[in-house]
Amino acid sequence: DAGVIQSPRHEVTEMGQEVTLRCKPISGHNSLFWYRQTMMRGLELLIYFNNNVPIDDSGMPEDRFSAKMPNASFSTLKIQPSEPRDSAVYFCASSFALGAGNTEAFFGQGTRLTVV
């Protein structure tokens, strides 16, 4: 398996524009996580899905952020409108359910978002 695949790797956009980050989890994994990493706040969980259903989105900072998982092999994180303070590295991770043997979170390479 190629691992968790995120696109794009880098995104530079102007304030006010819509940004869509994409993630393809590892095949067979039933949990998917979106994290945001900044120097100030470290690694923050934004939202996670189990079996394509959003379970906890309490980490989503504002209504400008939304996430979807239309099927088991694809998820998006959208920011509309984007603001400079959204600049960060966004990670997607996937895993098997707890108790399913070698459970761990597999991370993608991250998307570095810069909003100017």
Add this chain to the structure above:
Amino acid sequence: AQTVTQSQPEMSVQEAETVTLSCTYDTSESNYYLFWYKQPPSRQMILVIRQEAYKQQNATENRFSVNFQKAAKSFSLKISDSQLGDTAMYFCAFLITGNQFYFGTGTSLTVIP
């Protein structure tokens, strides 16, 4: 509430020496996994070591080992014979039922030649 605390934002160690990174956590769950992840400058998150909470024996992976104290909710990482390639940010994390991963704020480790 579930929390993970890494009280050492930065640490350094001489090459070939041993260093211990501390981590404490808080959960009311009885079944969970604990992890240490490494994030080198490439920013890729890499699993270093994993511990099942129901196992009393401390996990080891080559030069990496943990000291798991369940009653104290402590999960420290020991790196023996430190190498330059160990320079990275290290995150402590745990997973509970419902598949929720909680991460600490990280410890930046520098190995000095």
